[in-house]
Amino acid sequence: MTIEVRNIVKKFGDFAALDNVSLKVGDGELLALLGPSGSGKTTLLRIIAGLDWPEAGEVTIDGEDALGRGASERHVGFVFQHYALFRHMTVFENVAFGLRVQPRAIRKDEKAIRARVKDLLDLVQLDWLSDRYPSQLSGGQRQRIALARALAIEPRILLLDEPFGALDAKVRKELRQWLRSLHQEIHVTSIFVTHDQEEALEVANRVVVMDKGRIEQIGTPGEVYDNPATAFVHGFIGESIVLPVDVSDGAVRLGGRPLNIAANGAAPGASKLFVRRHDMQIGPAGGGSLEGAVRRVRSFGPIQRAEVTLADSEGKTVIEIDAPRDRELQAGEIISLEPRRYRIFAAHD
Amino acid sequence: MSLQSNLAPSTTQLRAYAPTADLNVASPPQQRQKVRPHTAASKRDLRTEPRPIRSLIVALALIFLTVFVVLPLVVVFASAFSRGVSAYFAALAEPEALSAIQLTLLIAAISVGLNLVFGVIAAWAISKFDFAGKTFLITLIDLPFSVSPVISGLVFVLLFGAQGFFGPWLQAHNIHILFAVPGMALATIFVTFPFVARALIPLMQEQGTQEEEAAISLGASGLQTFFRVTLPNIKWGLLYGVLLCNARAMGEFGAVSVVSGHIRNETNTMPLLVEILYNEYQFVASFAIASLLAMLALITLIVKTILERRLDEGQMVSDD
Numbered sequence: 127m128t129i130e131v132r133n134i135v136k137k138f139g140d141f142a143a144l145d146n147v148s149l150k151v152g153d154g155e156l157l158a159l160l161g162p163s164g165s166g167k168t169t170l171l172r173i174i175a176g177l178d179w180p181e182a183g184e185v186t187i188d189g190e191d192a193l194g195r196g197a198s199e200r201h202v203g204f205v206f207q208h209y210a211l212f213r214h215m216t217v218f219e220n221v222a223f224g225l226r227v228q229p230r231a232i233r234k235d236e237k238a239i240r241a242r243v244k245d246l247l248d249l250v251q252l253d254w255l256s257d258r259y260p261s262q263l264s265g266g267q268r269q270r271i272a273l274a275r276a277l278a279i280e281p282r283i284l285l286l287d288e289p290f291g292a293l294d295a296k297v298r299k300e301l302r303q304w305l306r307s308l309h310q311e312i313h314v315t316s317i318f319v320t321h322d323q324e325e326a327l328e329v330a331n332r333v334v335v336m337d338k339g340r341i342e343q344i345g346t347p348g349e350v351y352d353n354p355a356t357a358f359v360h361g362f363i364g365e366s367i368v369l370p371v372d373v374s375d376g377a378v379r380l381g382g383r384p385l386n387i388a389a390n391g392a393a394p395g396a397s398k399l400f401v402r403r404h405d406m407q408i409g410p411a412g413g414g415s416l417e418g419a420v421r422r423v424r425s426f427g428p429i430q431r432a433e434v435t436l437a438d439s440e441g442k443t444v445i446e447i448d449a450p451r452d453r454e455l456q457a458g459e460i461i462s463l464e465p466r467r468y469r470i471f472a473a474h475d
Numbered sequence: 476m477s478l479q480s481n482l483a484p485s486t487t488q489l490r491a492y493a494p495t496a497d498l499n500v501a502s503p504p505q506q507r508q509k510v511r512p513h514t515a516a517s518k519r520d521l522r523t524e525p526r527p528i529r530s531l532i533v534a535l536a537l538i539f540l541t542v543f544v545v546l547p548l549v550v551v552f553a554s555a556f557s558r559g560v561s562a563y564f565a566a567l568a569e570p571e572a573l574s575a576i577q578l579t580l581l582i583a584a585i586s587v588g589l590n591l592v593f594g595v596i597a598a599w600a601i602s603k604f605d606f607a608g609k610t611f612l613i614t615l616i617d618l619p620f621s622v623s624p625v626i627s628g629l630v631f632v633l634l635f636g637a638q639g640f641f642g643p644w645l646q647a648h649n650i651h652i653l654f655a656v657p658g659m660a661l662a663t664i665f666v667t668f669p670f671v672a673r674a675l676i677p678l679m680q681e682q683g684t685q686e687e688e689a690a691i692s693l694g695a696s697g698l699q700t701f702f703r704v705t706l707p708n709i710k711w712g713l714l715y716g717v718l719l720c721n722a723r724a725m726g727e728f729g730a731v732s733v734v735s736g737h738i739r740n741e742t743n744t745m746p747l748l749v750e751i752l753y754n755e756y757q758f759v760a761s762f763a764i765a766s767l768l769a770m771l772a773l774i775t776l777i778v779k780t781i782l783e784r785r786l787d788e789g790q791m792v793s794d795d
Contacts, residue, residue: 177688197691204692210685214707224693227703279694 127188127282127315128153129174134183136169136339143169144180145339151283151317156309158330159319162362166339167319171285174317175204187282203281203314207288209268211260217271218256221246224279246274249308266297270304277312286318290325302329323363327351335359357471360400367406367445369399373470381438385415385465392470400469403448404429407464408455414462418445423455430455434463551769555762566760567767574740575748575764581656582731582744583724586663590720594671595713599705601672602679603687616672619665627665628733631658654736659744662730667720674716675709678786682708711785718782722775726768 129151136144144166151157159167172178174185176197185192192200211220221243225234234242247253250270260268269289276284289305290298306329309316320326326333327347335342335350335358343355354360361368372379376389378399385399411417418434421444425431429448432455436443447463449455523529556563566572600606601613619627634640635652645652652658686708690700706713728746735742743751745764752761 175692177692197688198694198696200692201694202692204689206685206689208685210689212686212689212704212707223690223695223703227690227693227695227699275689275693 129188129283129315129317130184130186131170131174132184132186134170134173134180134185136166136173136178136180142339144173147183147336147339147341149334149341149344151315153315154313155315156306156329156331157317158326158333159317159336160321160323160326160333160363161336162321164338165336167321167336168287170336171287171317171319174283175202175285176200177204201279201282203276203279203284205269205272205276205284205286205289207291209260209272211268211272211275213260215259216256217247217252217258217260217263218243220260220271221275221278223275242278246278249277249311250274264297265293266301269293269301273308277314281314284314284316286316288319288321290322291320298325305329327363335362337362354400354469357398357400360469360471365403365446365448367401367403367447369401369443369445370473371397371399371470373397378470380416383438387415387465387468389470393472396473397470398473399465400471401465402467403431403446405465405467406447406449407466408447408449408453409462409464411460411462414464416463418461418463420455420457420459420461422457425451434461548769551762551765554758555766557762558759562759563763563766566757566763569760571740571743571748572760572764575743575745576767578656578659578742579725579744579746582660582663583721585660586667586724587717587721589664590668590671591713591717593668594675594716594720595709597672598675598679601676603684613676616669619668624666624727624729625733628662628730630665631662631730631734653734654738654742656742658734659731659742662734663724663727666727666730667723670720670723671713671716674712674719678709678712679705711782715779715782715786718775718778722771725771 129149131147131149134144134147135142147166147170149170159170161167169178173180174187174192176192176195176199179193187200187202197204212223215223222239225239225242228234243256244253247256250273252267252270252274255263255267255271260271263271273286273289286305290301293301302325305318318329327350330347332344333347333350334344337358343350343359345353345355350359350363354363360366369380371385372382372395373389373392374394378385378387378389378392378397380399407414416436417438418436421433421435423430423432428451430451432447432449434445434447436445437460455461524532567576597612597616601609632639632653635645635658636642637646639653652661686704687700690704691697695703725744726746727744728750731744732747732750735744735747737743737747737751745768749761749765749768752758752764
C-alpha cells in the first residue's frame with residue numbers, strides 16, 4: 127500500500143505544526159519520521175491515521191482519498207507511544223478487540239477470532255501472557271501487545287508513534303531489531319515516529335527529517351548521514367563540530383585566517399562549517415588548517431575523544447573530536463587539525 | 476575494629492530518625508549492645524508529636540464525633556424502638572408511611588436515572604473535548620452545591636407556580652408540575668446534579684482519550700467505543716457518583732419541601748413526613764421513618780468505602 131501526503135497545513139492556534147508538507151511512501155517501506163519534539167512528526171502521523179485533520183492538503187492511501195474517511199474506516203494500524211492498551215481487558219481481549227467490533231456481516235466467528243488472536247500472540251512471542259492484564263506486563267511486553275492489537279485488523283498500513291520512547295535503553299535495542307525483522311516478515315507499509323536518530327538510521331529504509339513543521343530532507347539513512355541537505359540535518363543527525371566561517375572569493379576563513387579547504391560552491395558571506403567529530407585529521411603542530419591544544423582526553427572502545435582548544439580563539443572555542451586509538455593523544459599537546467570531509471552552510475540556516 | 480568504632484556514632488544518629496528500622500543487621504553483636512540501650516533510652520520519637528499531645532488530639536476528635544454524630548444516630552434508633560419492635564413496624568406499615576417511602580423511591584429513581592445520563596454527558600464533554608465556554612460549564616455544574624436548597628425550590632415555584640413564568644400556560648393545559656411529582660423530581664434533579672459529573676470529570680480527564688482513539692483506529696464505532704472502552708473504565712467512579720446522588724436525592728428536604736405542598740399521602744417524601752409526624756408528637760412513627768433514612772446513610776457509607784478502594788485500585792492500574 128502506498129501513502130501520499132500533499133501540501134498538508136495544520137495549525138494549533140497561531141502555531142504551524144505542519145507547514146506545507148508533502149511526502150510519498152512506497153509499498154512495503156519502513157519509513158522513519160525523525161525530528162525534535164515540536165517538529166510536527168506526530169501530528170503528521172495522526173493526520174494519516176485520521177486522529178487529526180489538517181487545515182489544507184490531501185492524504186491518499188493507495189490512491190484513495192483518506193481525509194473523507196474517519197479513523198475507524200481507514201484500516202490503519204496505530205501503535206501509541208504509551209501503548210493505550212485497554213486496561214480493563216486481558217491481553218487476549220485487547221488483541222481481539224478489533225475483530226469483535228467488526229460489523230456483524232463480516233465479523234469472524236468466535237473460533238476464528240481465537241485462532242487469529244493466538245497467531246498474533248505467537249507472532250509477537252507473547253502467547254503465554256494472554257490471560258494477564260496490561261498492568262501486569264512490562265513496558266516492552268505492552269508495546270508488543272499494542273502492535274499485535276494493531277495488526278489484528280490486517281491494516282493496510284501500520285503507524286507507530288514513538289514506539290520505543292518509553293522503554294529503557296536495552297529493551298529499546300532489542301525491540302528495534304525485532305521490529306525490523308517483523309517488518310521483513312509481514313511487509314506492511316509502515317511509518318514510525320522517533321526523535322532518536324540512531325533508532326531512525328538503524329531501523330528505517332528511508333528517513334524523513336523534520337523540523338518546525340517542515341521536511342528538511344528525505345533519504346536513505348546513508349544519504350541523510352553522509353550528505354545532509356541542510357545545517358539542521360547536519361546538526362541533528364550524528365555529532366557535528368560547528369565553526370563560524372566566512373566565505374569570500376572561493377576561500378574559507380576562520381577568524382580572518384584562511385583554511386586549506388575549498389568553498390565547494392558555498393555562497394559568499396557568513397557561514398557555518400560542519401565537520402563530523404571523526405572527520406578531523408590529526409597532524410603534528412603546524413601541519414594543518416587548524417591548530418589547537420588538547421585539553422582533556424577520554425578513551426573508550428575503539429576511539430579516544432579529545433577536547434581541543436583552538437588557537438587564535440583566546441581559549442574560547444573548544445571542540446570535541448574523535449580519533450582512533452592508534453595515535454595516543456596527551457593533554458597539553460599541540461596538534462593540527464584538517465577537516466577530511468565537511469559541509470558549509472549559510473549562517474542563517 | 477577501627478572501622479566499627481567509626482560506624483557507631485553515625486548509626487546512632489540514624490537511629491534518632493528511624494528508630495524502628497534495624498540498621499545493625501550486618502554488624503557484630505557486641506556493637507548492637509552498644510547501640511541498643513541508647514535506642515531504648517531515646518523516649519522521644521522526633522518524627523512526631525510527644526505522646527500526651529497525640530493522645531489529646533485523638534481523644535478530642537473521638538469525643539467530638541461521638542457527641543455530634545454517634546449520639547444523635549443512637550437517639551434516632553432508641554426513640555424509634557422506644558415502644559417496642561411491634562410499634563416500630565406498625566408505624567412503618569401506616570399507609571402514610573408507605574406512600575412516603577414509595578414516593579421517595581420514585582423521585583430518587585427518576586432523578587438518579589436522569590442525572591446519570593446528564594452527568595456522563597457533561598463529564599464526557601468537559602474531559603474529552605475543548606470548546607468555548609468550558610470553564611463556564613464547569614462552574615455551572617457546581618451551582619447547585621453553592622445555592623441554598625430552599626432557593627433551588629423557590630426557583631421552580633417562580634417558574635411553574637400559579638403566578639410564575641409558565642404558570643398560566645400550564646394551568647390552561649391542565650398540567651401539574653408544582654405540588655406534584657414532576658416538580659419534586661425537578662427540584663431533586665437540580666439539587667443532585669453535580670454528584671455524577673463531579674465524580675467523573677477528574678477520572679475521565681486523567682484517563683485521557685488515548686484508549687478511545689485506539690478503539691476508533693481499530694474500527695470501533697462511537698457507541699462501541701463508549702460501551703466497550705469508556706464505560707468500563709469509569710464504572711467505579713460512576714457508581715460512586717450515583718451512590719452519593721441517590722443518598723442526597725432520598726434525603727433532600729429543603730428544595731422538595733418548597734415545591735411539595737405537603738399533601739398527605741400524595742406529595743410527602745420520607746424527610747418531609749418525618750417533620751410532619753414529629754410536629755404532631757408522633758415520635759415513634761417519626762423516628763421510625765428517620766431510622767430508615769439513617770440506615771440508608773450507613774449503607775451509603777459502607778458502599779462508598781468499598782467503591783473508594785476500587786477507585787484507588789483502578790488508578791493504580793492506570794499508572795505506567
